[in-house]
Amino acid sequence: MQTYRNIRAFTLIELLTVIAIIGILAAIIIPTTGAVRTAAKKSQTKSQFSQWAQAMTLFKQEYGYFPNIDNNTNKIVSARFAGALTARALNGDRIDPPDAALHGNKKAMSFYSLSDNDLNDAKNSIADAFGNVDIAVLYDRDGNGQIDGSFSSATAPEGSDTVPSVVAISSGNSIPASINYPIRATVVFYSAGKGTGSNDIVYSFK
Numbered sequence: 001m002q003t004y005r006n007i008r009a010f011t012l013i014e015l016l017t018v019i020a021i022i023g024i025l026a027a028i029i030i031p032t033t034g035a036v037r038t039a040a041k042k043s044q045t046k047s048q049f050s051q052w053a054q055a056m057t058l059f060k061q062e063y064g065y066f067p068n069i070d071n072n073t074n075k076i077v078s079a080r081f082a083g084a085l086t087a088r089a090l091n092g093d094r095i096d097p098p099d100a101a102l103h104g105n106k107k108a109m110s111f112y113s114l115s116d117n118d119l120n121d122a123k124n125s126i127a128d129a130f131g132n133v134d135i136a137v138l139y140d141r142d143g144n145g146q147i148d149g150s151f152s153s154a155t156a157p158e159g160s161d162t163v164p165s166v167v168a169i170s171s172g173n174s175i176p177a178s179i180n181y182p183i184r185a186t187v188v189f190y191s192a193g194k195g196t197g198s199n200d201i202v203y204s205f206k
């Protein structure tokens with residue numbers, strides 16, 4: 001004699017209720033996760049910039065002047081950055097004096113060591129944690145212990161703190177960098193960060 005068990009299945013309403021709850025939880029969790037990742041990248045970028053600024057300071061202590069890593073504009077030139085601060089090319093090859101690729105690093109000293117985190121995916125350009133390769137540097141060109149010029153669209157002449165004011169972002173647009181002067185620092189780096197607006201700009205000094 002066979003015994004039959006009553007097997008109770010989920011009703012359609014119960015299934016829809018569970019799916020709705022999962023959707024609500026996903027809507028709450030996913031944006032939060034994205035915000036956490038953005039905050040982590042911002043923190044990593046600020047840490048990068050702080051180390052770069054320290055390397056620039058060490059360079060100046062050794063030679064009495066800052067390396068010209070931006071070719072008289074405010075955007076970093078990756079090869080200049082690598083040569084001046086690491087005495088190596090972007091591919092890791094050592095550069096020996098008196099090679100012009102050292103950009104003022106006459107003794108071929110290493111003030112910084114590039115890691116994969118400092119480079120873009122192609123390993124051919126300096127990049128921040130967001131992958132931005134357009135990174136700006138400001139430094140105290142006139143030696144008064146602060147950056148006290150004002151932004152202008154002109155190229156900065158030697159001996160002046162006046163520099164261009166925009167960092168290009170991946171979409172091809174530009175984000176104006178709004179900075180209050182004077183800046184109580186001798187070296188400042190900044191980039192577009194997440195790149196969706198001026199509020200995303202990551203500064204080394206704030």
